[in-house]
Amino acid sequence: MKYVIVGAGPAGVIAAETLRKADPSGDIVLLGDEPEPPYSRMAIPYYLTGGIDEAGTYIRKTPNHYDDLAIRYVQGRATKVGAGGLATEDGGDIEFDRLLVATGASPLDPPVDGLDSSAVHHCWTLEDARNIIELAGVGSRVVLMGAGFIGCIILESLVERGVALTVVEAEDRMLPRMMDKPGADMIKAWCEGKGITVLTSTRIKAIEPAPAGVRVHFEGGGDVPADLVVVATGVGSNTGFLEGSGVKVEEGIVVDDRLKSTQDAIYAAGDCAQGPDQMGGWSVHAIQPTAAEHGRVAALNMAGRDTPYKGSLNMNVLNTAGLVSCSFGLWDGVKGGTSAESLDREASKYIRLEFQDDHLVGALTLGRTDFVGVLRGLIQGRIPLGPWKDKLTDNPHRIMEAYLASTMA
Ligand SMILES: Cc1cc2nc3c(=O)[nH]c(=O)nc-3n(C[C@H](O)[C@H](O)[C@H](O)COP(=O)(O)OP(=O)(O)OC[C@H]3O[C@@H](n4cnc5c(N)ncnc54)[C@H](O)[C@@H]3O)c2cc1C
Known part of the structure; x- marks a missing residue:
């Protein structure tokens, strides 16, 4: 049996390892488009604060881990999926009997002029983290655009780096999709007590070059200088390459309770999948425990071991300053x-x-x-x-x- 997994984050890696256990003689390809060995984004905040080095973010730390399991780890980007095969950016074709899409999500940019400045970065990949480390020294003026779950995780790391931080959130409170207004107001007051400027109900209109760094302009007037702007304004599932494949996509890839997509040989797991939610219905949770469990259950089903997915609980735990x-x-x-x-x-x-x-x-x-x-x-x-x-x-x-x-x- 030929298994191909697209995406080498936590969902993809756990799926590959589970497949190896469930089908010792299967042919397993793990395709990832980032230059580093498979790593966990969840570890990036610890890398930003110097708690771990880059290698500390790698999902598996034993040298030759994937070779030892006869998992072929291939660096490349899937660009199209057809019946029984996928095309890669470098012109290659990879055949499969079963395909797992575990391509995660990517940051979404708001309509703001000047996001292409070298002082503006997301905090999603190791490359982003390196760029942030370079610009976020003690006393650096940093604007964090977005105070959602990911924004507030990064906030903690930026505070530890000793930057002068301004948080800008378009909605009327921090953590609008995780906390009600009374709780969010208490988090805001707590942050302000730590010397962080928090601007809620405030939208950034444009980022312009300045003699040192950039100037961040707000809708309705006012601006602040910055050495670094970190954009954390939400993410969207990576599913563009599935166009024409017959795989149905809504908020994420539509799957059944075996994590199989609307195409028989194609499964989905992790941040790109709209999986069963324990509280009813189907959701994209975009958290690592759900990604890992999706990967495990999808792999068992791909290997022919019928395993229902019982649904994940949406749960967020966050330390904000x-x-x-x-x-x-x-x-x-x-x-x-x-x-x-x-x-x-x-x-x-x-x-x-x-x-x-x-x-x-x-x-x-x-x-x-x-x-x-x-x-x-x-x-x-x-x-x-x-x-x-x-x-x-x-x-x-x-x-x-x-x-x-x-x-x-
Ligand atoms: C800074 C930060 C902190 C976080 N902290 C937490 C936390 O504390 N707790 C928590 O639960 N979650 C946290 N998360 C979220 C968590 O990291 C994700 O839920 C998790 O990474 C999802 O795993 P995944 O395997 O689905 O996707 P990903 O980890 O995104 O991996 C998908 C991989 O597929 C690759 N890919 C995409 N398209 C293609 C293609 N066409 N071809 C080949 N490869 C492709 C991507 O580049 C990526 O390498 C955090 C995220 C960030 C950014």
Whole structure:
């Protein structure tokens, strides 16, 4: 059997390794278009702060790891997919019996003039990270465009590098897709307390060259100087090369519960796949645990081991300049559901629980890490809370007691 995996990030690497175990004699090609050995983007923040070197980001650190598993790691870019084969940028053709698309996502640029300046970078690849390290020294003036999940991860690294940071977010709050307004306002106040300038409801209009670095102009007036602008304004699935292949793409590649696309021999995994969501429906989660699990399950199915994908829980844990925030599942609630919250602005502590009937379906926390496992367990396990739902509504801090009582019942 000839297996080809396009994309050598976490989803692709785990799929290749799983295939090798499931089919010891199969022919496995892992095609990746980046110049480095397969690495984890999740490790980039640690590379930015000097906690690890570049090699520390590599997914597998043993020399010859892929050769030893008879996985053919090929550097190249897929440009087209047809029946039983794909074309590569260098004019090559690679045949397959089963194809896994694990091409991840790429940053999306907002319509802003001047993004082509050498002072403007994304923070998505190792190459981006090298460019940021060069420009973000102690005291450098840095503008971070976008305060979403990725923006706030980078924020932490930039603060550690000692830069003078301005965060610009077009929406009315930081983390608009992970945190409600009260929680986001507390994160903003926390950042400001650390000396970071945070401009919400503010859009960048243009970036112009200046005698030193650039000037960043805002819609509606005003500007700031910068040595570096980091753009973190969202990502989109890498699926352009599938045009004409018959593979259906919506927000990501449409897959069934075996992670098979709308074409029989083609599967998808990771940030490019719109996979089963544990809370119902199908979503692109764009987090590494989902990518890894997609890769594993897709590979088992490709090798003929029928394995349903039970769905992933959307869950984000983030450290923003020392303040840890978490969001789980349907954190902004469900129609007809109820919620409970406890907010202590002074102490920067917040917990919000979302219920549907007597089930916990989502949660937000700020300044607390002790509940993470319990909240995840209650949501993932769909554990009925019975009388504990009312007790939690009165006092959400009793979540550990609720977990113990409900799981022992
Ligand atoms: C700075 C940063 C921090 C992050 N931190 C976290 C975190 O703390 N927790 C978390 O869960 N997630 C985090 N993420 C997200 C996480 O990295 C992604 O969810 C994960 O990388 C997805 O894995 P993947 O294999 O689907 O895609 P990717 O890792 O993007 O790998 C896909 C690979 O396919 C390649 N490719 C694309 N098109 C082609 C083509 N046509 N031909 C060949 N190759 C192609 C890409 O270049 C890439 O190398 C972070 C991301 C970033 C950028």
